[in-house]
Amino acid sequence: xxxxxxxxxxxxxxxxxxxxxxxxxxxxxxxxxxxxxxxxxxxxxxxxxxxxxxxxxxxxxxxxxxxxxxxxxxxxxxxxxxxxxxxxxxxxxxxxxxxxxxxxxxxxxxxxxxxxxxxxxxxxxxxxxxxxxxxxxxxxxxxxxxxxxxxxxxxxxxxxxxxxxxxxxxxxxxxxxxxxxxxxxxxxxxxxxxxxxxxxxxxxxxxxxxxxxxxxxxxxxxxxxxxxxxxxxxxxxxxxxxxxxxxxxxxxxxxxxxxxxxxxxxxxxxxxxxxxxxxxxxxxxxxxxxxxxxxxxxxxxxxxxxxxxxxxxxxxxxxxxxxxxxxxxxxxxxxxxx
Amino acid sequence: xxxxxxxxxxxxxxxxxxxxxxxxxxxxxxxxxxxxxxxxxxxxxxxxxxxxxxxxxxxxxxxxxxxxxxxxxxxxxxxxxxxxxxxxxxxxxxxxxxxxxxxxxxxxxxxxxxxxxxxxxxxxxxxxxxxxxxxxxxxxxxxxxxxxxxxxxxxxxxxxxxxxxxxxxxxxxxxxxxxxxxxxxxxxxxxxxxxxxxxxxxxxxxxxxxxxxxxxxxxxxxxxxxxxxxxxxxxxxxxxxxxxxxxxxxxxxxxxxxxxxxxxxxxxxxxxxxxxxxxxxxxxxxxxxxxxxxxxxx
Numbered sequence: 269x270x271x272x273x274x275x276x277x278x279x280x281x282x283x284x285x286x287x288x289x290x291x292x293x294x295x296x297x298x299x300x301x302x303x304x305x306x307x308x309x310x311x312x313x314x315x316x317x318x319x320x321x322x323x324x325x326x327x328x329x330x331x332x333x334x335x336x337x338x339x340x341x342x343x344x345x346x347x348x349x350x351x352x353x354x355x356x357x358x359x360x361x362x363x364x365x366x367x368x369x370x371x372x373x374x375x376x377x378x379x380x381x382x383x384x385x386x387x388x389x390x391x392x393x394x395x396x397x398x399x400x401x402x403x404x405x406x407x408x409x410x411x412x413x414x415x416x417x418x419x420x421x422x423x424x425x426x427x428x429x430x431x432x433x434x435x436x437x438x439x440x441x442x443x444x445x446x447x448x449x450x451x452x453x454x455x456x457x458x459x460x461x462x463x464x465x466x467x468x469x470x471x472x473x474x475x476x477x478x479x480x481x482x483x484x485x486x487x488x489x490x491x492x493x494x495x496x497x498x499x500x501x502x503x504x505x506x507x508x509x510x511x512x513x514x515x516x517x518x519x520x521x522x523x524x525x526x527x528x529x530x531x532x533x534x535x536x537x538x539x540x541x542x543x544x545x546x547x548x549x550x551x552x553x554x555x556x557x558x559x560x561x562x563x564x565x566x567x568x569x570x571x572x573x574x575x576x577x578x579x580x581x582x583x584x585x586x587x588x589x590x591x592x593x594x595x596x597x598x599x600x601x602x603x604x605x606x
Numbered sequence: 607x608x609x610x611x612x613x614x615x616x617x618x619x620x621x622x623x624x625x626x627x628x629x630x631x632x633x634x635x636x637x638x639x640x641x642x643x644x645x646x647x648x649x650x651x652x653x654x655x656x657x658x659x660x661x662x663x664x665x666x667x668x669x670x671x672x673x674x675x676x677x678x679x680x681x682x683x684x685x686x687x688x689x690x691x692x693x694x695x696x697x698x699x700x701x702x703x704x705x706x707x708x709x710x711x712x713x714x715x716x717x718x719x720x721x722x723x724x725x726x727x728x729x730x731x732x733x734x735x736x737x738x739x740x741x742x743x744x745x746x747x748x749x750x751x752x753x754x755x756x757x758x759x760x761x762x763x764x765x766x767x768x769x770x771x772x773x774x775x776x777x778x779x780x781x782x783x784x785x786x787x788x789x790x791x792x793x794x795x796x797x798x799x800x801x802x803x804x805x806x807x808x809x810x811x812x813x814x815x816x817x818x819x820x821x822x823x824x825x826x827x828x829x830x831x832x833x834x835x836x837x838x839x840x841x842x843x844x845x846x847x848x849x850x851x852x853x854x855x856x857x858x859x860x861x862x863x864x865x866x867x868x869x870x871x872x873x874x875x876x877x878x879x880x881x882x883x884x885x886x887x888x889x890x891x892x893x894x895x896x897x898x899x900x901x902x903x904x
Contacts, residue, residue, distance in 0.1 A: 415880055581721075
């Protein structure tokens with residue numbers, strides 16, 4: 269009998285927690301739909317140049333979000349996401365050049381297969397290592413892919429890359445038309461938003477919890493009985509798949525695949541988006557990508573095309589690591605909670 | 607039996623010897639770069655991503671000093687000094703605030719520094735490859751090649767710098783401080799060693815070694831703003847294969863990897879030969895993750 273009041277108290281507490289949780293969920297979906305509405309309306313109001321830039325930011329955001337699964341949630345900094353992005357690009361290019369008529373969905377499938385292959389390779393070797401060793405090996409692996417793509421001219425077009433025409437946006441029985449910059453934007457938005465929801469679900473699932481526990485304390489996670497290596501491998505594979513998806517989108521939007529995008533700089537910028545936007549938030553990396561590309565655009569408007577925009581952005585990046593390690597989103601969250 | 611004899615007959619002995627010399631020369635330069643990197647890592651747990659950029663900046667500074675004074679040796683010393691000061695400044699501004707945080711923060715911060723330095727070099731010097739003429743132009747005959755004496759001088763100089771540094775670590779007062787800090791920084795601090803000063807000093811020394819190797823390398827191929835990444839990657843591979851923080855291991859690994867890469871270029875074109883060192887890295891990680899030349903497996 270003595271336990272009854274306690275039970276009641278704890279169930280009351282649970283009720284309060286449930287209520288807070290459901291209010292949180294309501295707020296989340298409200299903000300999500302507001303942002304989605306703004307992004308859906310964006311191509312209708314923005315001029316052509318900014319429309320393209322917004323679409324590109326979304327693609328870079330997807331790439332950054334995929335790497336956040338590793339950096340923010342599993343505590344592994346990948347300096348090799350350009351490999352997955354690039355293999356996605358070349359996979360899509362392969363599908364669009366080899367199969368006629370070019371098919372968008374096949375391009376996505378090929379791109380994902382390419383990225384998955386690269387991710388399997390990288391995941392198998394580099395997940396044996398931790399921290400900086402992981403970072404260095406991912407970097408070196410991406411460089412291997414770069415060298416292969418750059419020198420295998422017969423297949424990849426070498427330095428010139430591959431050029432192809434954009435496939436139609438074709439949904440069987442429903443819709444079949446050429447991409448315009450507006451439908452391109454909506455298509456990219458749909459893919460990025462879908463990926464975001466999937467990634468969010470992943471990070472909140474028991475699997476995602478294990479990843480976060482690896483980040484917090486790897487030996488303890490192992491001691492509890494989780495096979496840490498397997499979880500890390502799956503994390504790298506998932507991350508690589510979404511990065512490959514971003515590569516496919518970029519290839520379809522720009523109608524080319526080039527070795528420059530497999531080069532280290534793409535990986536580096538992915539890390540920058542993450543740090544600037546705020547790691548471990550999924551939304552942050554998109555914000556970071558937006559911030560980076562807007563700054564870059566503004567700087568080259570003010571100082572001319574030749575201006576080395578990476579100097580001021582690099583300095584901002586260093587300053588953020590030192591003074592604002594949570595990034596823009598982390599800062600905003602703290603400021604809102606004040 | 608015939609096939610085996612044929613195979614041995616087909617190995618170009620002269621090419622092998624030429625490539626051995628080439629491999630040792632680049633290996634010595636690489637050892638100079640990598641020993642700075644491994645020193646910084648061994649003492650501070652900092653992976654200096656900007657190390658290749660310090661190498662590149664050293665080469666450019668050497669070029670600037672050479673153009674204004676005309677002396678290669680002044681260029682070598684001047685570039686090393688300026689980059690040492692730059693390295694110290696970099697450590698104080700970007701890395702000192704990160705002490706005590708996750709070491710991954712330092713790789714991010716030094717990556718930021720490398721971006722800034724690389725783009726500064728591109729902005730300042732443009733994409734044209736610059737070259738410093740070698741201080742000695744004479745050559746000797748190696749089979750059918752006129753082999754420049756300068757390359758051998760580079761190997762000797764690199765060895766001298768590494769040897770000098772080794773003696774300094776063993777017997778110099780600051781060197782003893784460095785080794786003490788590497789062993790146990792808390793105890794070193796308790797014994798009155800100014801650990802923050804040691805950190806900054808080590809960074810300056812590592813930076814100076816990178817810059818010196820940059821100047822030594824400049825007459826051989828030339829200076830471009832993108833060379834930093836190639837060298838830092840090579841140095842990373844060397845440091846991992848040699849065992850992180852293992853000074854002797856990284857020197858052996860540097861020569862080992864350069865030799866193998868040099869032999870590979872007999873059969874493959876140089877841009878693909880790089881992959882061989884990547885493969886060595888993968889094999890090392892698979893079978894001896896602590897490094898091939900680690901004295902005792904950690």
